Amino acid sequence: MADNNSRPKRYAPWYNVSPGNLPLPGLVSIFHRISGLGLFMMLWLLLWLFDSSMASAEGYDWARSVLGGGFVKLLMTGLLWAFMHHFCAGIRFLLLDMHVGIELAQARRSSGVVFVVSLLLTLILGAMLVW
Amino acid sequence: MVNRVITGAHYGFSSWLAQRVTACAMAVYTVVFLTLLIVVRPGDYATWHGMFVPVWMRLATLLFWLSLCYHAWVGVRDIIMDYIKPTAARLVAHGLVIFALLGLAAWSVQILWRA
Numbered sequence: 001m002a003d004n005n006s007r008p009k010r011y012a013p014w015y016n017v018s019p020g021n022l023p024l025p026g027l028v029s030i031f032h033r034i035s036g037l038g039l040f041m042m043l044w045l046l047l048w049l050f051d052s053s054m055a056s057a058e059g060y061d062w063a064r065s066v067l068g069g070g071f072v073k074l075l076m077t078g079l080l081w082a083f084m085h086h087f088c089a090g091i092r093f094l095l096l097d098m099h100v101g102i103e104l105a106q107a108r109r110s111s112g113v114v115f116v117v118s119l120l121l122t123l124i125l126g127a128m129l130v131w
Numbered sequence: 132m133v134n135r136v137i138t139g140a141h142y143g144f145s146s147w148l149a150q151r152v153t154a155c156a157m158a159v160y161t162v163v164f165l166t167l168l169i170v171v172r173p174g175d176y177a178t179w180h181g182m183f184v185p186v187w188m189r190l191a192t193l194l195f196w197l198s199l200c201y202h203a204w205v206g207v208r209d210i211i212m213d214y215i216k217p218t219a220a221r222l223v224a225h226g227l228v229i230f231a232l233l234g235l236a237a238w239s240v241q242i243l244w245r246a
Binding site for chain 2: 054128
C-alpha cells in the first residue's frame with residue numbers, strides 16, 4: 001500500500017497543442033486535416049453540381065444559378081481555400097517525406113510559404129472562377 | 132508460448148503509400164484541369180460538356196475521382212481512428228464513410244459515361 005508513495009514519481013511531459021499555441025508547422029498540419037475533412041463532407045455538393053451541369057443545358061444553367069448565389073460563392077471560396085491549402089501543404093509533406101527541408105528553420109519557412117501561396121491562389125482563382 | 136505478431140511496423144504502409152500515389156495523380160490532374168478552365172473558359176453548356184467528350188479527359192477525370200475516394204478513405208479513416216474511440220461507433224463511422232465513398236465513385240462513372 002505504501003509502495004506507490006515510496007516510488008519516485010515521474011511525470012509525463014505535457015504539451016499544450018491547442019491551435020492557439022501551435023507553431024506554424026503545427027498549424028499547417030492541423031489545417032491540412034480540417035481542410036481534408038471539410039472537402040470530404042462537401043464532395044456530394046460538388047458532384048451534384050457537376051452531375052447537373054453535365055446532364056443537359058437546363059441543368060448547366062441551374063448549376064450556374066446555384067453557383068451565382070452569394071452564400072454559395074462564399075462556400076465555394078471556402079472550399080477553394082481548403083483545396084489550395086490541402087494541395088500546398090500536401091506538396092510540403094511529400095517533400096518532407098523525401099527529407100527535403102526537414103531542418104527546423106526551413107520547415108518553419110516552408111509552412112509560412114504554404115499559408116501565403118494557398119491564400120494567394122485562393123484570391124486569384126476565386127476572382128477568376130468564383131466571383 | 133506462441134509468439135505471434137499482429138501489430139507493429141509496416142502495418143499501414145500500403146495505405147500510407149496509396150495516399151501519396153493518389154495525391155500525386157490528383158495534383159497533376161488539378162494543374163491540367165485548371166489550365167483547361169483558364170484557356171477554354173467554358174461559358175456555355177456545349178463548351179463545358181465538350182471538355183469531357185475526349186476519352187482521355189473522361190478517363191483522367193474518372194481516375195481523379197477514384198483517386199480522391201481512395202485518398203479520402205485513408206485520410207478520414209485516420210481521423211476516425213484518432214477521435215472516435217468506442218468500437219461500435221468507430222465501425223459504424225467506417226461503414227458510413229465506405230458506402231459514401233463507393234457511392235460517390237459509382238456516381239462519377241455515371242456522370243462521365245451518360246453519353
